[in-house]
Amino acid sequence: MPVTGCIDLIEALSSAGTVDELHTVCSRLCEDYGFERFIYGSRIPTSFVKPYFIFISGYPKAWRDHYTQNNYMVVDPTVVYCAENITPMLWDGRSVLHDPTPEVQRFMSEAQDFGISSGISFPVHSAQGDFAMLSLASELQVINRPMIDQVLPVGQLFTAYLHEAVRRVFDSDVLPLTRVELTQREKECLLWVTEGKTNWETSRILNISERTVVFHLQNIQTKLGVSNRHQAVARAVAQGFIQPQFTQ
Amino acid sequence: MPVTGCIDLIEALSSAGTVDELHTVCSRLCEDYGFERFIYGSRIPTSFVKPYFIFISGYPKAWRDHYTQNNYMVVDPTVVYCAENITPMLWDGRSVLHDPTPEVQRFMSEAQDFGISSGISFPVHSAQGDFAMLSLASELQVINRPMIDQVLPVGQLFTAYLHEAVRRVFDSDVLPLTRVELTQREKECLLWVTEGKTNWETSRILNISERTVVFHLQNIQTKLGVSNRHQAVARAVAQGFIQPQFTQ
DNA sequence: TCTTCAACTGTAAGATCTTACAGTTACGCG
């Protein structure tokens, strides 16, 4: 059934330079694998209370508006699932969801009114703390297994490349996501903070004065634009500035 | 070429209950897609300084031992790449790596002495902060494109299911990774700490006394088994106990 | 050579967190 090779689609993503081009590639994936609609969304941990969201929507505008107005992200079972998992989720009006709450049932039935009846959602989580997902949707009441089996591997890979492409496009085009760099020493100081060490303890570990530890941590706070050490730790960990060590 | 369907392999993962069974499924993937060797590894952020590692190795034992003794995780370009990225990495002795350092060149040549010459590595990052990767390796000097194009989509999906299965097996079998639960209120308090708020500010936001904020944060520290608030924040963020909000 | 930057250091007042003490209230479950 697929007329475009999976590799071709991925190359198309890599060479896309605008959101519109990405939209087109997603539409092609949809068509090729027998779905009518798609939507991509991602959440960037610029803040925990008010993160930054990116959407590329192939869903009906009316449904998107309704969705946003009702803050359906917290209800949508595909979002809830994908935020916690790494494997795809199949969904349709009935069988797939385990004991849906009335709220979720209402949500699914409303979606169906807009032609979003069944589909598959692919989650992605990045080392930089991004959460992204791509949903492919169909008007079919019940999910079509053979169709799914075909799109399953391709979709998972595609979604990873799609998110990578989105970040590339947004980092160059749309400004609000500025990446800062921490120096080696700053990361070292921060590492020991995440391990529960005090300034003094860290100074002994790194063999520098306590004042210098404070100095580096102050610089981190300035660079990250945060108001205290707790926020700096949260931001740095969430965005992958420091990762668990490989060295034992 | 693949004799086993991709879906069958994934079902085999889901029904596996031991590490040995997972090992067998990975071997089957290898065979089916024309690779000789595989290795799966994951890093669980139990601590930033000394995280917990899990390996399922289909690599020669001698090479594994040599690798561990030399702490090659910090040199291995596939690990370095996968720790930062979400898309697969193709590798072989020459072309694929951009300006390898002498250290990396030596590493690649040593690997080759053990029959690890080229291959593909699939990264996975989970919402719980796990980092995992699966490498499929071949003795071929130069990477075989048609072979790769076939395994690319399947490998990405398989790796996600593999990691899920590994966590399932380890959570039930091997004890050291005990998951704790934070209450709703505890998460709320922690959320505002990650946003840089003081105890007093948080108390105003949540409409409780400052003492109660302290109380919840103390409970979090006890539950997570950490020594202060910074470590609690780092651990909670790293392990996905709190995620950026979906509600605007 | 001049500039930039990482890395480093000291003092001190004030803000905030940590820890120890000792409780109350409301809810669900057996």
Add this chain to the structure above:
DNA sequence: CGCGTAACTGTAAGATCTTACAGTTGAAGA
């Protein structure tokens, strides 16, 4: 009705972080 649990509250001493002041040193690049 007892038990466990989430959620809540007060006081106070001591530990730790934050912010303000004001710098030096060495290496890399223009």
